[in-house]
Amino acid sequence: MQGMVKVAAAIDKLNAQVGRVTMWLALLMILVQFMVVVLRYVFGISYIFMQESIIYMHGIMFMAAAGFALLQDAHVRVDIFYSAASERTKALINLLGAFIFLLPFCVVVFYFSYPYVANAWEVMEGSPETSGIQGVYLLKSMILVFCVLVALQGVSLAIHSYLRFTGHEPLPAARE
DSSP: OHHHHHHHHHHHHHHHHHHHHHHHHHHHHHHHHHHHHHHHHTSOOOOHHHHHHHHHHHHHHHHHTHHHHHHTTOSOOOOSSTTTSOHHHHHHHHHHHIIIIIHHHHHHHHHHHHHHHHHHHHTTOOOSSTTSOSOHHHHHHHHHHHHHHHHHHHHHHHHHHHHHHTTSSOOOOOOO
8 A cells, every 4th residue: 555655646746846847837938928929019020939939838838737737636527426426436436537538548649649759750850940949849749748647647546546445545525
């Protein structure tokens, strides 16, 4: 049991750190967007790499923060009977959902996107614009990072759910 708790804690810590970094990326993205607008409409200057950097930051932010969102229980859930269920039943639903839906989804996405990302790395895919960011292959790599972070958090969710279901971890307080 103690080993499972340590694994879950390490995964939770990793995704919490990624989430904190991603929060700062959101602020940076807003500042760059503001600068693009000011440069364009006040000074009549436009930089393609700045515009592309917003797309990169947006993609990175959502792909990297998906595991953090799962950690915070912030993902959308189809709530047919979940909210009315007991905490022990919720733990069972989360445990089964992680193994039946979440982890297989991550494996499938990783499996099918790996050749796509590998090809981008092979040709060092860059922007079609000469003054754009020549790192499209890095952005595409975030698909694999997404899969790994969400799958790891799915393992942590499964561990916490198992421990709650078996009574080895306290059930969360009921929300009103």
